[in-house]
Each structure stands twice: as C-alpha cells, then as structure tokens.
Amino acid sequence: MKTNVKITVNGTVYEREIEPRMLLVYFLREELHLTGTHIGCDTSSCGACTVHLDGKALKSCSMLAVQANGMSVTTIEGMANGEMHPLQKGFHEEHGLQCGFCTPGMIMTAADLLASNPNPTEHEIRESLEGNLCRCTGYHNIVKSIQHAAKEMQS
Amino acid sequence: MSLIGSSVKRVEDKRFLTGKGRYTDDIKLPNMTHVAFVRCPNAHATINNIDASKASEMDGVIAIYTGADTAEVNGVPCGWQVNFKNGDTMKEPKHPLLAHGKVLHTGEAVAMVVAETLAQAKDAVEAVRVDYGVLPAVTDAKAARVDGAPIVHDDAPGNLVFDWELGNPIADVDAAIANAHHVTKLDFVNQRVVPNAMEPRSAIGHYDDALDKYTLYTSSQNPHLTRLLLCAFVLGIPEHKVRVVAPDVGGGFGSKIFHYTEEALVIWASKKINRPIKWTADRSESFLTDAHGRDHNTVAEMAFDEAGNVLALRVKTYANLGAYLSTFAPAVPTYLHGTLLQGLYTTPLINVHVDAVFTNTCAVDAYRGAGRPEATYLLERLMDTAALEMKMDPAELRFKNFIPAFDGVEQAGYQTQVALQYDSGNYEPVLRRALEMVGYEDFRAKQKEASSNGKLLGIGFSTYIEACGIAPSAVVGSLGARAGLFESAQVRVQPTGKVSVYSGSHSHGQGHETTFAQIVADRFGIPMEDVDIVHGDSDAVAFGMGTYGSRSLAVGGSAIVKSMDKVLEKGAKVAAHLLEANVDDLDFAEGKWTVKGTDKSVAFGDVSLTAYVPHNYPEGLEPGLDFSSFYDPTNFTYPFGAHVAIVEIDKETGKVSLKRFISVDDVGNVINPMIVDGQIHGGVAQGVGQALHEGTIYDESGQLINASYMDYVMPRADDFPSFEVDRTVTPCPHNPLGVKGAGEAGTIGSTPAVMNAVMDALSPYGIHDVSMPVKSEDVWNIIHSNS
Numbered sequence: 053m054k055t056n057v058k059i060t061v062n063g064t065v066y067e068r069e070i071e072p073r074m075l076l077v078y079f080l081r082e083e084l085h086l087t088g089t090h091i092g093c094d095t096s097s098c099g100a101c102t103v104h105l106d107g108k109a110l111k112s113c114s115m116l117a118v119q120a121n122g123m124s125v126t127t128i129e130g131m132a133n134g135e136m137h138p139l140q141k142g143f144h145e146e147h148g149l150q151c152g153f154c155t156p157g158m159i160m161t162a163a164d165l166l167a168s169n170p171n172p173t174e175h176e177i178r179e180s181l182e183g184n185l186c187r188c189t190g191y192h193n194i195v196k197s198i199q200h201a202a203k204e205m206q207s
Numbered sequence: 208m209s210l211i212g213s214s215v216k217r218v219e220d221k222r223f224l225t226g227k228g229r230y231t232d233d234i235k236l237p238n239m240t241h242v243a244f245v246r247c248p249n250a251h252a253t254i255n256n257i258d259a260s261k262a263s264e265m266d267g268v269i270a271i272y273t274g275a276d277t278a279e280v281n282g283v284p285c286g287w288q289v290n291f292k293n294g295d296t297m298k299e300p301k302h303p304l305l306a307h308g309k310v311l312h313t314g315e316a317v318a319m320v321v322a323e324t325l326a327q328a329k330d331a332v333e334a335v336r337v338d339y340g341v342l343p344a345v346t347d348a349k350a351a352r353v354d355g356a357p358i359v360h361d362d363a364p365g366n367l368v369f370d371w372e373l374g375n376p377i378a379d380v381d382a383a384i385a386n387a388h389h390v391t392k393l394d395f396v397n398q399r400v401v402p403n404a405m406e407p408r409s410a411i412g413h414y415d416d417a418l419d420k421y422t423l424y425t426s427s428q429n430p431h432l433t434r435l436l437l438c439a440f441v442l443g444i445p446e447h448k449v450r451v452v453a454p455d456v457g458g459g460f461g462s463k464i465f466h467y468t469e470e471a472l473v474i475w476a477s478k479k480i481n482r483p484i485k486w487t488a489d490r491s492e493s494f495l496t497d498a499h500g501r502d503h504n505t506v507a508e509m510a511f512d513e514a515g516n517v518l519a520l521r522v523k524t525y526a527n528l529g530a531y532l533s534t535f536a537p538a539v540p541t542y543l544h545g546t547l548l549q550g551l552y553t554t555p556l557i558n559v560h561v562d563a564v565f566t567n568t569c570a571v572d573a574y575r576g577a578g579r580p581e582a583t584y585l586l587e588r589l590m591d592t593a594a595l596e597m598k599m600d601p602a603e604l605r606f607k608n609f610i611p612a613f614d615g616v617e618q619a620g621y622q623t624q625v626a627l628q629y630d631s632g633n634y635e636p637v638l639r640r641a642l643e644m645v646g647y648e649d650f651r652a653k654q655k656e657a658s659s660n661g662k663l664l665g666i667g668f669s670t671y672i673e674a675c676g677i678a679p680s681a682v683v684g685s686l687g688a689r690a691g692l693f694e695s696a697q698v699r700v701q702p703t704g705k706v707s708v709y710s711g712s713h714s715h716g717q718g719h720e721t722t723f724a725q726i727v728a729d730r731f732g733i734p735m736e737d738v739d740i741v742h743g744d745s746d747a748v749a750f751g752m753g754t755y756g757s758r759s760l761a762v763g764g765s766a767i768v769k770s771m772d773k774v775l776e777k778g779a780k781v782a783a784h785l786l787e788a789n790v791d792d793l794d795f796a797e798g799k800w801t802v803k804g805t806d807k808s809v810a811f812g813d814v815s816l817t818a819y820v821p822h823n824y825p826e827g828l829e830p831g832l833d834f835s836s837f838y839d840p841t842n843f844t845y846p847f848g849a850h851v852a853i854v855e856i857d858k859e860t861g862k863v864s865l866k867r868f869i870s871v872d873d874v875g876n877v878i879n880p881m882i883v884d885g886q887i888h889g890g891v892a893q894g895v896g897q898a899l900h901e902g903t904i905y906d907e908s909g910q911l912i913n914a915s916y917m918d919y920v921m922p923r924a925d926d927f928p929s930f931e932v933d934r935t936v937t938p939c940p941h942n943p944l945g946v947k948g949a950g951e952a953g954t955i956g957s958t959p960a961v962m963n964a965v966m967d968a969l970s971p972y973g974i975h976d977v978s979m980p981v982k983s984e985d986v987w988n989i990i991h992s993n994s
C-alpha cells in the first residue's frame with residue numbers, strides 16, 4: 053500500500069508515491085538522492101539528520117515523510133545560495149569539521165539557533181548543540197565556527 | 208611564505224559543507240539489493256535450528272544465507288600473532304562469516320537476508336525463526352580466567368588466548384618492590400568503550416560478471432589491507448580481480464581499521480546473486496559489532512625511594528579480547544601497551560604480565576591510542592596517587608623522575624626497559640608550560656575558596672609518551688605482525704606541471720588532502736591548487752597500509768617525500784639539459800631550476816612538459832615524470848606531552864564538571880597547526896569521555912544493555928569547556944619531515960589527567976580511586992558517607 057506525498061524540498065516541489073512508514077530522512081536520501089542529510093543513529097539522538105521543516109530545525113529521522121506532506125523542507129544542499137551560507141563559511145574558516153559526517157546536521161541546528169538568537173554566548177551555543185553528536189572535533193571548533201558565522205551575519 | 212607550518216584552510220571542506228560528501232551509504236548502484244542480518248539476542252548459545260521458510264517467501268526477498276552456507280568459507284583472519292610465554296602459538300579459533308552451530312556474543316550474525324529494499328530485508332529478518340539453546344556466558348576477563356567459568360572456545364582452555372610477559376626479570380622487580388620505602392598500588396578496570404564513529408559501518412559488494420571483477424565499497428581506514436585479507440585469506444579470490452574503495456569515511460578512531468565479516472559477506476553473496484548488495488549498520492548493530500576499545504583489568508604497583516625516585520613498576524593485566532580475535536587485537540595489550548610502561552620516567556626495573564582472554568563479548572581491538580592510553584592511564588594514576596600518599600607535589604614528583612632531554616642526533620635515543628628506543632625527547636618543558644598556562648601557583652588558593660562555597664575543585668596531571676608512526680616492518684614482524692607497516696606514495700607530475708599524488712594513507716577526517724598538498728606544493732614551489740591527493744581506491748593507489756597509529760604523516764608523508772626526491776632528481780637532469788649546464792651547478796627553489804650564480808633558469812612546468820614531449824631531451828633518459836616509493840620507517844616516533852585538567856564537583860549532587868583542560872603536546876614538526884590542534888581537541892574529548900561519561904555495561908547474561916545513544920553516554924558539546932592548547936617542538940630525527948604524529952595524543956593524555964583531578968578534588972575524603980566513568984552517585988556517596 054502506497055500513498056502520495058507532495059513535499060517542497062529546497063524550493064522544488066516533489067510528488068512521490070511512497071510507503072506510509074517511510075521516514076522523512078529516507079525520503080530525502082532514497083527518493084530524492086539528497087544524501088547530505090545523514091543517518092547516525094536509530095534513536096533520534098545524534099542530530100546527523102537535522103533539516104529545516106517550515107524553517108525550524110528538525111531531526112528528519114523522527115518523523116514520517118507523510119507527516120511532511122504539503123510542507124517545505126530545507127536540507128544542507130539548499131543552504132548555499134549562490135555563495136556559501138555564513139555558517140558554511142564559518143565551519144571552513146574555523147576548522148569546524150573533520151570527517152564531515154555530523155556537519156550538515158550541525159549547520160542546520162546552528163542556523164536555527166542563529167535565527168532566534170543572533171548573538172549567542174558560548175554557553176548558549178553549547179546548549180543548543182545538545183542534540184547533535186560530533187566524535188571528531190571535541191566541539192571546540194564547532195563553537196568557534198558558529199561564533200564566526202554569528203559575527204558575519206550581524207555585520 | 209612557506210606552506211609548512213601554516214594553518215591552510217582545508218581543501219576537502221567544500222564537499223562536506225554542501226552535502227556533497229560521498230560516504231559508502233550514499234552510493235547507489237544500478238540494480239542494487241539490500242541486506243539485513245538476523246543477529247543473535249543471546250551471548251552464548253547453540254543454534255539448534257533456523258527456519259527461514261516463511262521469510263524466504265516474503266515480498267522482495269532474494270536470498271537468505273545461514274552459517275551452513277558459509278561453512279566452507281574461511282573465517283576473517285587475525286593479523287597479529289602473539290605467542291604464549293612458553294612459545295606455544297596463540298589460540299586462534301575460526302571467526303566465521305555467519306555463526307554456525309554456536310553463537311559466542313550478542314549481536315553475532317546468524318543469517319543474512321538479501322532483498323530488493325532495506326525495508327523488505329528488515330521485515331524478513333523478523334520472520335526468520337531461530338531456535339537457540341542458551342548457555343551460560345562470561346563477559347569479564349578476570350572472571351573468565353576462574354576455574355569453572357563458561358568456556359568460550361572449546362580449544363582455548365581457561366579462555367586464555369595467550370599469556371605474555373615483558374621487561375626485567377620478575378624476581379628483580381619483586382625484590383625492589385619488597386624493599387622499597389613506599390609502594391603505591393592500584394587495582395582498577397580500564398573500562399570498555401565503543402569507538403562510535405558517527406558514520407556507521409557500511410559495505411557494498413558488487414560482482415561484475417562481464418569483467419569477472421569485484422568491487423567493494425567500504426567505510427574503511429585501511430582499504431588495501433582489507434583487500435589483501437579478503438582475497439588471500441577469506442574468499443580466495445585473486446587480488447587483481449578485486450577493487451576496494453573506501454570513499455569518504457565518517458570517522459574511524461580505530462574501529463574501521465579491521466576487516467569485518469560483513470565486507471566479505473557482501474562480496475561473497477554478490478557473486479551468488481549476480482547483483483550489487485549494500486549493507487549499512489544501524490547504530491545498534493554498530494554498538495554490538497564494531498570492535499570495542501580498552502577493557503583491561505589491572506593491578507599496578509610502583510615503588511619509590513624516600514626522595515620520590517621511582518625504583519620499580521610491576522603490572523599484571525587481564526585484557527579482554529572478546530569472543531573472536533579482531534585484526535590487530537593481540538598487539539594492543541602487548542606491544543602497544545607493555546612497551547609503553549617506561550613512560551617519561553627513568554624507572555630502572557619494569558615487569559608487565561598480560562593474560563589475553565576470550566569472553567562472550569564483542570571483539571576488542573585498537574581504539575584511538577590503542578594500548579598506549581591504558582599504559583598511560585596506569586602510570587599517571589600511579590604518579591598522582593603516589594604524590595598524594597607521599598605528600599609530595601605531583602608536578603615535582605614527575606620533574607624528579609623525567610628522562611633527561613635527548614635529541615636522537617647528538618645524544619643517542621633512550622633505551623627503555625621494555626624494548627623500545629625513544630627517538631627524541633625533552634619532557635620538562637611541556638609540563639613547565641602547562642603549569643604556567645594553568646596558573647598552578649594560584650590554583651591551590653582557589654581550591655580552598657571553592658570548598659567553602661559547596662564546591663570541590665581538583666587539579667590533575669598527566670605526562671604521556673606514545674609510540675606512533677607505526678611501524679618498522681622488520682621490527683613489527685619479529686613481534687608477530689603478519690603484515691609490513693610501510694607506506695606507499697606515487698607522485699605523478701602531469702605534462703603541464705600539475706601534480707597528482709596517490710597515497711596509501713587514508714583520510715577520514717584528518718585532512719590529508721590539505722596537509723599532503725602543503726608538503727608537495729611547498730617542495731615543488733607550485734600553488735596548492737596544482738596538487739591533487741588521491742587515496743582510498745586500490746585500483747588507483749599501488750598499495751597502502753592505511754591510517755591509524757598516528758602514522759599518516761610520519762610514514763605516508765615520508766613516502767611522498769621519497770617520491771618527490773626522485774621527481775626532483777630526474778627533473779634536474781632535464782633542466783640541466785635544457786639549460787646546457789651540469790646538474791651539480793643547478794639549484795632548485797621557488798619552482799625553478801637555476802644555474803648557480805646566473806639568472807638562467809627553467810620552471811618546473813617547462814621541465815615536466817619536456818619530460819612528456821621529449822624532443823630536446825637528455826640521451827638515454829626515460830620520458831615521463833612519475834615516481835612511486837615505499838617508505839619503511841626505521842623506528843617508531845615518540846610524541847609526548849603534558850595534560851592538566853581542572854574539575855569541579857558539586858557537593859550536593861556529586862556531579863563532576865570539567866572546568867578547564869590544558870594540553871601541551873610535542874608532536875615533532877607541524878605542517879598544519881590548525882589541523883593538529885583539531886586532532887588534539889577531538890582526542891581530548893574522547894579521553895574525557897572515557898573518564899566521565901562512557902563505558903559499556905554487559906549484564907550477567909551477556910547483554911550489552913547500553914547499546915544505543917539513549918543509554919550509552921556520548922560526550923556532548925555542553926560537557927566541555929573550550930580547550931587550552933599549546934605545543935613544544937622536538938623534531939623526529941629519523942624521518943624526512945621531522946614529524947611524530949598527532950592523532951592519538953589527546954586521547955592518551957587526557958583520561959588520567961581528568962581522573963587525577965577528580966581524585967584531587969575528593970582527597971579530603973581519603974579516597975584514592977573511583978571507577979570510570981565517574982558517576983555522580985559514587986561521588987555523592989563518597990562525600991556523604993564520610994562527612
């Protein structure tokens with residue numbers, strides 16, 4: 053039994069016939085081949101799959117694709133708009149990534165933070181990343197990357 | 208400006224920042240099928256029957272394989288042989304691709320379901336009925352050695368893989384300890400942790416019948432070794448018929464060095480069904496099947512004279528190797544652990560004894576640091592504990608016992624009591640610098656003040672050494688390695704002077720595409736954009752021993768230097784011809800050969816073009832400018848450093864918070880400081896994770912009860928302060944770059960520093976040890992049972 057969904061992803065409307073049990077993250081990766089959104093766990097704990105749903109950060113492994121019917125999703129592939137997003141630049145400048153696996157989720161989470169809190173303290177940044185795991189960087193340079201982006205977005 | 212020592216931003220970043228990284232699970236091949244495994248829920252059981260009849264009829268199911276199907280296939284081999292003290296060969300039972308007859312640890316695969324989609328494969332897994340006869344299990348190494356313990360492999364009596372000893376005669380060590388002024392003794396567990404690379408393991412097997420060729424895409428740190436093991440030892444496929452690609456890999460930390468059963472299975476089954484097969488672990492499978500780290504049960508005693516000089520060290524360890532021997536497992540508690548027990552100290556007598564033990568648990572193998580963190584942990588905990596017991600300052604106690612400085616050139620390397628010869632070292636400055644950064648003088652005053660505010664502050668030290676740049680092949684061969692540990696690199700100068708480098712090292716976060724390009728661009732005097740680094744593909748790269756043991760720059764980088772030497776040597780002949788000069792009269796600098804004392808010169812790109820369009824060319828010289836080299840190091844490298852942690856304990860809750868972390872590391876010469884600092888940060892976080900957060904919990908029946916991120920505490924951003932990092936530079940005397948390696952330093956030094964800080968904070972309560980990871984509950988009990 054399949055069902056129809058219509059989901060806007062990075063500005064393009066996609067209509068697909070899918071199994072109702074398909075998670076949003078599989079929809080993005082398998083149906084749309086947007087593999088920048090990663091899967092790091094099976095308990096919605098790691099944040100590697102974070103995307104924006106109608107502008108708010110969301111773990112795309114924690115909802116079904118059918119629940120996103122009619123809604124608008126932004127993935128890491130949709131962040132650069134001609135030029136790199138300030139967060140993408142910030143992560144590059146401050147060496148906020150090593151293996152890169154957590155990076156898309158980190159950037160999507162940080163973008164949500166900066167939207168509501170353009171000038172966060174180090175403590176606020178660390179707390180906002182509570183749902184995102186990184187095993188490579190010790191978070192040190194991720195914090196600096198987000199601070200870098202915050203500065204650039206304010207100027 | 209020289210590119211060496213410059214924090215060049217990483218060239219590999221862009222693809223990861225834009226979602227264009229290409230990890231194994233991102234690859235889709237036409238007509239690809241998917242795999243899910245039936246994994247045993249018991250730690251030790253006989254398999255009485257497997258009924259897959261219902262499952263095989265389900266939608267989309269293509270094939271179901273069990274241990275009976277793979278019984279004729281070899282198991283995955285172990286790559287390192289350590290023999291018993293009496294010379295007997297270590298116990299090495301078959302590690303089957305699928306369990307046959309018996310399962311030996313929770314999560315072991317008993318059946319493999321191949322289906323059109325992943326969802327269909329998973330559905331069918333649920334429908335496979337397995338009848339198990341559950342047996343008693345043993346998960347603790349020490350318990351497994353007790354008479355009457357469940358036996359994991361019938362042909363390994365007492366569950367002993369091997370016993371092993373190193374150092375001075377035990378009688379001498381015993382005597383020194385018996386007669387010493389003071390002996391500090393610790394009896395502790397260095398707990399098992401799970402590496403937890405954020406990208407779960409993944410493998411795609413693709414047999415192409417038109418070419419009679421196999422391709423394995425795998426999330427591996429070590430593609431060439433995987434190919435060798437897969438072909439020569441497991442499946443018996445000719446090596447030239449197999450291509451192994453390790454594309455972008457999302458972290459490894461050791462766990463992706465090894466050749467795993469799933470890699471062999473997807474290749475084996477792909478030929479059977481003549482279609483590509485993908486398997487990607489979900490996180491629970493990673494917890495249950497990725498090789499784990501540490502798990503030592505140790506008694507360590509250190510003897511001192513009245514002045515605080517170390518007289519002797521005696522160590523007895525039970526090392527848990529799990530149910531099967533993973534690729535490098537036997538080396539970890541022996542040649543990567545026992546050999547490091549000299550530490551930075553002049554200890555004249557050392558003896559270490561290790562029982563390597565089978566248990567009904569997931570295999571244990573190298574995890575970031577591999578053996579060296581375990582050695583450093585016991586040494587550095589002993590040091591701070593001894594200082595406390597002898598009422599000495601822990602920093603002063605270390606200064607008193609440090610090996611004096613030696614550069615390995617003018618002064619010889621330092622011969623330890625435990626087989627190694629350190630290359631170069633200057634240990635005092637790292638600790639001096641760390642003390643300065645932490646403001647040691649003021650700290651004790653702050654500590655008193657905190658105590659009156661309901662908080663306990665503690666400071667902990669750790670000064671470590673590690674053996675990296677693994678390793679001289681003949682040396683490791685004599686110690687049981689079944690492979691050489693050299694590295695290869697090909698430097699291909701294209702006709703236009705652009706350079707492609709094919710490296711046998713593998714980057715999975717380390718930034719080789721940047722660091723290696725810096726070395727090449729600097730040496731050839733060309734822009735970094737003109738250099739491309741290729742790695743992770745056995746069809747492109749001649750050979751490789753992969754990336755682990757902080758070896759990529761020291762060994763892989765040195766292989767690149769060797770090939771660059773050859774390029775420049777030949778290039779000089781071409782240049783001399785073009786300039787009508789003698790080779791000896793030429794200088795090479797800033798990308799051109801110049802006739803000394805003149806302004807006559809020819810550029811690198813003109814020489815390369817001439818080498819490929821050899822019209823006006825030296826007689827007898829081959830065209831082309833493309834060289835391969837294999838570099839086999841002459842010694843290990845020995846990075847060292849000093850770590851200092853400050854923790855705060857809330858007396859009301861027992862919660863421990865890391866307040867500051869200072870690390871001063873000496874990794875030899877540094878090519879890219881930004882990348883080296885990043886390696887230190889990540890390493891420190893993992894070491895702190897072991898001290899304060901992480902640890903597996905196996906219950907009595909052998910269930911890993913915290914096999915998910917809901918239950919296993921992974922360190923998160925708000926568990927850390929920003930780190931304070933500095934370094935000294937003592938070049939490695941025996942490789943051309945003078946580098947020592949930086950990948951593991953942070954993990955090795957940080958765990959004992961944090962634990963020493965916790966113990967310092969708790970010292971008013973007369974407690975000298977708590978177990979890792981430190982739990983608030985334990986701390987609370989210590990505080991409240993004593994007051």
Ligand code: FES
Nearest residue numbers: 092096098099113
């Ligand atoms: S994959 Fe979604 S939180 Fe881990």
Ligand code: FES
Nearest residue numbers: 150154186187188
């Ligand atoms: S960069 Fe590797 S997990 Fe974050």
